[in-house]
Amino acid sequence: MGASSNRHSRWGLRTLGLGYLTLLLLAPLVMIFYKTFEHGLAPPIEAITSSDGLHALKLTLLMVAIAVPLNTIFGVGCALLLVRHRRRGSAIIDAVINLPFAISPIVIGLSLFLLYGAHGWFGPALAEAGIEILFSVPGMVLASIFVSLPFVVRETVPVLQEIGTEQEQAASTLGANAWQTFWRITLPAIRWGVAYGVVLTTARVLGEFGAVTIVSGSISGKTQTLPLFVEKQFQNFNLPGAYGASVVLALLALTTLLAMNVLKRKEDA
């Protein structure tokens, strides 16, 4: 009887968990896929292959191509600093890194706007030098980097702590300098933590809306990323266009997750 009541409660928990996920996560996603292809493939394809749609897709991928490598290099370096070279002041860095998690993206966008705007600290000087930050790609890159900055650090720190320093010390006794030790010992040991951080960073940059909206001005065909494109289509009652672009975004994110799983499986085999 104990066993059967145990089984009942297990099934109960499982049903509850699945139900929760279905209602909150899966149902909306299924809905958008359904709505997108409700009238066949043509409308969404048409929307996404319009010149503005294609430009938005390219711009989004450009954001990923710039922000993700930069945040990966910074993230790994910062994690090494926090874990291996702990000094006074590390705790402050540790806290500051979490800021993008805590602050609403729209506030981040506004603060960038103020800093680089016509009356901001850097704005006038940069304008004189002929460098445009706001309403152009550099500002959008800055916003993307800001909002996605903590992921690689946060995923790498615990892995670095877990692997400890003995392997690195062993490498140094075998004649490896700091650089060789990093490439041959440390990086291979933390690669899955870093990879997970990269996936989360990519997903965040792909989907970023709030901060980029403010600094880009969302100019069609010029400073519009896919999420901004979706919103614009939605505002203009072009629902097939909005759905189509949403599905493309969702597929990009899913591809990133799948890529990591495939790589990991290959590694484990």
Added chain:
Amino acid sequence: MGITVEGASKRFGDFQALNDVSIEVPNGSLTALLGPSGSGKSTLLRAIAGLETLDGGRVLIDDEDVSKKPTQKREVGFVFQHYAAFKHMTVFENVAFGLKIRKMEKAKISARVHELLQLVQLDGLAERYPSQLSGGQRQRMALARALAVEPQVLLLDEPFGALDAKVRKDLRTWLRRLHDEMHVTTIFVTHDQEEAMDVAGQLVVMNEGRVEQSGTADELYEQPATEFVMSFVGEVNRLGEHFVRPHDMAVALDRDDGAEEAMVQRIVALGFEIRVEFVLGDGTEVWAQLTRAELQKLELREGQIVYLRPGQTKSFSGDVPPSQGQGASTPHGSRDGGDAEVSAAV
């Protein structure tokens, strides 16, 4: 390549790990750093390798001051207690690591690695990953990896500490043989006095960041310089000011002048050796090591009153003249009483 450490000091926060430590390790010797945990032995070993920087003092390898040299230039082989295996590399790649760093030709690397794997009896397991090896195999791999780069000195930090008793015994016999063949100056750290005596020709006993005494196993056992060495190297009973080895306790059934009255508390048979625990009139607990034959002759049983006569006793407090073993005399714990005396009681 001899190793000399002069006046080494190291502090971790409030903890003085090394306090003016000097040691001399002759070329080609096999030396054990022996001491309880926290005695500074591992810190000293790591300082020789450059894995710890000293606050004061210097390290010389082959008469060259290496204190300022980074680890990777000191040409030391280091073996860690928990193996420090490169988990993402095969056994072959682990052993080849130092050779690849030195940019040796591929064919030469392969030949050298297989030669070493043969030496440590792992040749069939070259393509395995560390996670597929037992603890003893991992440690042998780590040893091959350290030896691959032909280090000037070999440093082992509690190398058998994480292994079970049987494997540990095999490996230490094997390490001693390896040293006989290779003659590379070797220092190994252990907290196990039996292991130190079994493997090493030369022992350095450490306690609380200082060297208590160095010498051969016989010297330490026969002429301990301090109370600490006496009690750490070998078993000891304390009778007031005096120390006596358990095998130096004569047990008699009849009253005897100068012998101490004691009650048998417990008799433990440990194979050939019998451990008999006594309690003296003043409550002091001592024990004697007897053979099976001795025990049978005495027919001891628990609760029985017997008379103990310590053979050779030792005292480390210079101000008290040696006397017969008396449980009642006031305990006087002086650790650094330099003038140890040996007295045959009665």
